[in-house]
Amino acid sequence: MSTVSTVLDELYHGHRAVQSYKDVETVTGLFSDLLVHEMNIPEYADDEDLSVLDIACGTGAATASLYAALPRQKWDTTKVLATDISQPFLEFIKERGAREGWKAMETKSAEGANVDAPAASFSHILLNFGIMFMGPSLLPTCLSLLRPGGAIGITTWHVLPWHDQVSRAASLLSPSPKVLTQQELLKTYHFKEGQFEDPAYMKRILEEAGFVDVRSEVRECTTVTTNEVVARTLGIPLKLIGNEWEEDTRQQVRELVLQGLAEKFGEEGPAKLKWVGVVTVGRKAG
Ligand SMILES: C[S@@+](CC[C@H](N)C(=O)[O-])C[C@H]1O[C@@H](n2cnc3c(N)ncnc32)[C@H](O)[C@@H]1O
Numbered sequence: 001m002s003t004v005s006t007v008l009d010e011l012y013h014g015h016r017a018v019q020s021y022k023d024v025e026t027v028t029g030l031f032s033d034l035l036v037h038e039m040n041i042p043e044y045a046d047d048e049d050l051s052v053l054d055i056a057c058g059t060g061a062a063t064a065s066l067y068a069a070l071p072r073q074k075w076d077t078t079k080v081l082a083t084d085i086s087q088p089f090l091e092f093i094k095e096r097g098a099r100e101g102w103k104a105m106e107t108k109s110a111e112g113a114n115v116d117a118p119a120a121s122f123s124h125i126l127l128n129f130g131i132m133f134m135g136p137s138l139l140p141t142c143l144s145l146l147r148p149g150g151a152i153g154i155t156t157w158h159v160l161p162w163h164d165q166v167s168r169a170a171s172l173l174s175p176s177p178k179v180l181t182q183q184e185l186l187k188t189y190h191f192k193e194g195q196f197e198d199p200a201y202m203k204r205i206l207e208e209a210g211f212v213d214v215r216s217e218v219r220e221c222t223t224v225t226t227n228e229v230v231a232r233t234l235g236i237p238l239k240l241i242g243n244e245w246e247e248d249t250r251q252q253v254r255e256l257v258l259q260g261l262a263e264k265f266g267e268e269g270p271a272k273l274k275w276v277g278v279v280t281v282g283r284k285a286g
Pocket residue numbers: 012024025028029032055056057058059060061062083084085086089110111112127128129130133134
């Protein structure tokens with residue numbers, strides 16, 4: 001049995017980190033697309049200079065959403081600082097930026113919001129599926145890093161991906177392996193204390209940190225994916241949900257999940273999957 005942090009460490013820092021996370025990004029990117037629009041970034045870019053901080057940038061889902069939402073002629077003047085603690089991700093996003101033409105993007109290794117920038121440096125802060133690793137204590141720093149009137153956007157999971165499919169498949173085995181409930185799992189998976197899956201909680205922590213005009217709501221996204229990507233992506237939740245199972249049991253559950261998807265969507269797919277997150281936005285007064 002590996003600990004949750006070992007599983008996530010492998011996911012974020014291991015030699016296959018970038019490849020396995022690129023699959024995850026096909027989902028997290030849908031939520032960062034929503035975030036960028038909820039924050040009205042394209043409209044803001046019409047008359048003000050953008051300077052965006054992407055905290056816990058990973059392979060660049062939120063930065064990619066940002067540039068995709070802007071007209072090409074704005075790209076060279078749109079500054080982005082993409083930060084993370086994972087070196088493989090930072091190297092990847094740097095190369096990705098060079099390839100994509102994100103000329104004004106810089107990267108920096110940073111823990112949480114400790115990005116070593118002067119106060120009021122940024123017009124926007126993006127934190128796409130990252131706050132659960134850092135906890136709400138980074139929010140006051142985010143507030144000070146924003147210009148007056150600047151905005152923050154945060155996404156979290158409302159329902160843990162794959163939990164339904166994995167627990168249904170596990171229940172078909174005899175004896176059935178123990179499946180942690182969503183709540184139990186969220187508690188383990190959220191390294192920091194907090195109900196990040198709850199929009200009321202998200203709204204409260206932002207308001208307590210001093211943000212205004214805070215809105216938080218549950219949003220759904222759907223992916224239409226090949227069965228191959230589904231099979232690859234399943235490895236991570238299986239390790240988290242079935243952390244205490246024998247490898248053999250994990251394999252059996254994996255086969256049953258894939259079988260269930262094949263019955264529902266056909267052997268060739270594509271699988272149409274629903275993901276449920278929480279999208280929270282707030283503003284610094286001014
Ligand atoms: C679920 S991924 C999200 C990545 C990306 N924002 C996305 O939406 O695809 C979480 C990211 O948080 C980073 N991370 C975890 N703990 C961190 C910390 N304390 N400070 C900065 N980044 C952290 C991980 O390296 C990983 O890239």
